[in-house]
Amino acid sequence: MAKAQKMEDPAVAEEISRYRLPDGLFAPETSLPHAFTVVANRVSLTLQKMYSERFGLSVVGWRLMAILGTHSPLSAKALAELTAMDQVSTSRALDQLVAKRLVSRRVDPSDRRRVVLRLSKKGEVVYSEVVPVLFAAENALMSGLSAEDSRMIRSIMRKLIDRSAEVLPDDGDWQTVLRDYGYADSSGLTPADAENSAREEPGVPSE
Template identity: 85%
Template sequence: MAKAQKMEDPAVAEEISRHRLPDGFFAPEASLPHAFTVVANRVSLTLQKMYSERFGLSVVGWRLMAILGTHSPLSAKALAELTAMDQVSISRALEQLVSKRMVSRRVDPSDRRRVVLRLSKKGEVVYGQVVPVLFAAENALVSGLSEDDARTIHRIMRKLIDRSADVLPEDGDWQTVLRDYGYTEGGGQAPVDVGDAATDQPTAAGE
C-alpha cells in the first residue's frame, strides 16, 4: 500500500512531468548506460563460458575475485564500493567463494572488529587462468581502434567511473538526479548522436 501511495504522490508526479522529454528527443537504446551494458554483457558472456564451466563461478563471484586479485586485503564494504554492487549480492557470492576455498576470510590483526578478504592460493590459480581471457576480450574490442582512440576511451572511462561515484552515489536517489540533471524546456542538453552503434539490442544479461 505504501508503494502505491508513493507512486501517486502529486509532488512526485509533477516533478517527473516537469522533466518530460519531447517526442523523439532521446532514445534509451542510444544512451551511454545501454551501450555499456551491451558491451559488458558480451564480454561477461564470453568470460562466463570459461569460468563457469571450469570453476563453477558466478558472474558476481568472478567480479569479486577480479578486484581481490589486485586489491587485497579488503573488507566486504570496500568490495561493494569498488564494484558498485549491493551488499546482499556480495555476501552471497562471498559465501560461495569461501566454500570453494577460493577466498579466505580472516580477522584483521590491526583491527579485531574488521574482517578482511583475500584470494587463497587456489583463488590465485583460478584468477591467473581467467585474466588472460579478459585481456584477450579487451584486446578484441579495441583491435579496430587506433592507439590514440584506445587511450582516449580508457581515459574517459576512468573519468566516468569517478564521476558516477560523485553524481550517482549508492545512497543517492533518482529524484535528485532528475531534478539536477533532467531535461527542462529551453535548457535541456541534446543527446549525443551515436549513429547506428546504438541499434544493437542487448544480449541476455550476463554481467
C-alpha cells in the first residue's frame, strides 16, 4: 500500500488555519454544493438507468451530448467550459462518443485550425430519446413548488451559474478563494487575526 502523502508546506497549513471556523458554525451537509450534488446525483441516477442500459452512455458522456444537442458546433474547449468539466475528462468521454458514432469531430471549414464537435444523426436520435426523461425528472422536482418558487429558483440558479464562473474560474485556485471569502468575524478579522490582536492588547499575557 502506498504511503500517505506528507503534509504540505507548513506555510500552507498555517494559511488554512487562519480561517478555521468556530465550532458548530458550519455543517457540510447543509451547504449549497452538497445540496446541488445530492439533487444532481439523484437526477443523474434516474437518467443513467435509461441511457446506460439503452445506449451504454456514461454520466459524463450524456452531459456532453446534452450540451451538443443545443449548442453545436462547439470546440472541445468550449464544451468543457459549458459543462464546467476538466478537459481531460471531456476528451476521454468525447473519444468514447466518437467511437460510438454519436458525435462527429470535424475540421471547421471557416478555420482549418479549429476542430468542432456536433451530434451525429445517430447521436441526435439518442438525444431525442433521453431528453424527455430529463424533462420529466425536472418536472418531478419542480412539481412540489409554487409557480413563484419555481421562477425564483430558476432566476437564482442563473445568477449562481454566472457568479460561479466569475469567482470560481477554471484557472483560479483555492487559496485565492480562501483568502477572499474565508471566515472572518463581524469586524472582518480572521480567527488568527483576532487572536493576535488580543495578545497584543495591554494586560493580555502572551502564551
